[in-house]
Amino acid sequence: MNKTDRLLAIVLELQRKGVVRAEDLAARFETSVRTIYRDMQALSEASVPIVGEPGIGYSLMEGYFLPPVSFTVEEAVSLLMGAHFVEQKFDPRYQERARSSRGKIEAVLPEQVRREAANILSTMRLLSFDSNSPGTKKEKERVDTVRQALLDAKKLSFHYRKSMADEDGTRDSVRVVAPYGLTLVGGSWMMIGHCDLRGDLRHFRLSRMSKLAITEEGYQRPPDFHLHAYKPVDDRNMHxxxxxRSEIAEQIKESRYFYLEACEDRPDGLLVTLRVRQTEEVMHWVLGWGAHIEVLEPESFRNEIREEIEKMRKRY
Known part of the structure; x- marks a missing residue:
């Protein structure tokens, strides 16, 4: 952080907390107490009304307020929750920016609005996977790499493992992709881009990537591609x-399962319709309900379930 940014951050910190010791400011901005003393002198020379009390700390003169920004309680809650979400799900660079933004937002809030916003936020919580788990850390590193490739307009190379094998039985492949965008779907990061191997737009889950690297090959994103307007082709044509059974009907309805197309209450239970590309996509989900669920159609899927159950029976 350069001196100009630090001086502004110090003012915001004083505005947010009221009274702060030089030692705490030094720890907050990872600098020396002597540097903080010089910063306070610079702020005073710039006509910022700093008040210093020995043994207590620094504060701003009553009535001084920077900057003249006004938020309602609802606006403040929305911004603070958004910043918290970025802290949870983005890469370290944006996590730090989110923390800094949150501090600035809190600093410019009038005391009453700040208290009301804090009260509302104490009743809400955004749940995420453990940010310290190896899988989450790797995904955030990949987000950082993809984001840099997007900014530099460079292609990416990586090894990719599909959830299901192709017709030839292969699941692993090496891809070179021109990234067009990043999106967060169901808590998982997806990259959309033009794949050299397939010669078309494809979606790639970052958690299935390995050996991700930015290449020296540049690309130009088509001028007619807009990430926020883009809708992937829905090729789930099999029902x-x-x-x-009735006892699990509510659980299925509340599951919000991606492939769930429709539910219909019937006297003998809940009629569930899934829409898929291939039955392998829902095999584990169906088996997970055990004897509480029965496949009605297609007949070929009923046979697949029988075969899988038989394999399980032999294993046990």
């Missing part, structure tokens, strides 16, 4: 119908 799977299941009958679930």
């Amino acid at each position: 799977v119908r299941l009958l679930a």
Whole structure:
């Protein structure tokens, strides 16, 4: 952080906390107490009304307020929750920016609005995966790499492992992709880009990537591609119908399962319709309900379930 940014941050910190010791400011901005003393002198010379009390700390003269920004309680809550979400899900660079933004937002809030916003925020919580888990850390590193490739307009190379094998039985491949955008879907990061191997737009889950690297090859994103307007082609043309027992009906409805197309209450249970590309996509989900669910159609999927159950029976 350069001196100009630090001086502004000090003013915001004083505005947010009221009274702050030089030692605490030094720890907050990772500098020496002597540097903080010089910063206070510079702020005073710039006509910022700093008040210093020996043994207590620094504060701003009553009535001084910077900058003239006004937020409602609802606006403040929205901004603070958004910053918290970025802290949870983005890479370290943006995590730090989010923390800094949150501090600035809190600093410019009038005391009453700040208290009301804090009260509301204490009743809400954004849940995420453990940010310290190896998988989450790796995904955030990949987000940082993809984001840099997007900024530099450079292609990416990586090894990719699909969730299901191709017709030839392969699941792993090496890809070179021109990234067009990043999106967070169901808590997982997805990259959209033009794949050299397939010669078309494809979606890639960052958690399935390895050996991700930015290449020296540049690219130009098509002028007619807009990430926020883009909708992938829906090629889930197969319908799977299941009958679930009444005792798990509410659990299925509340699951918000991606492939869930429709539910219909019937006297003998819940009629569930899934829409898939291939039955392998929902095999584990169906088996997870055990005897509480029955496949009605297609018949080929009923046979697949029988075969899988038989394999399980032999294993046990």
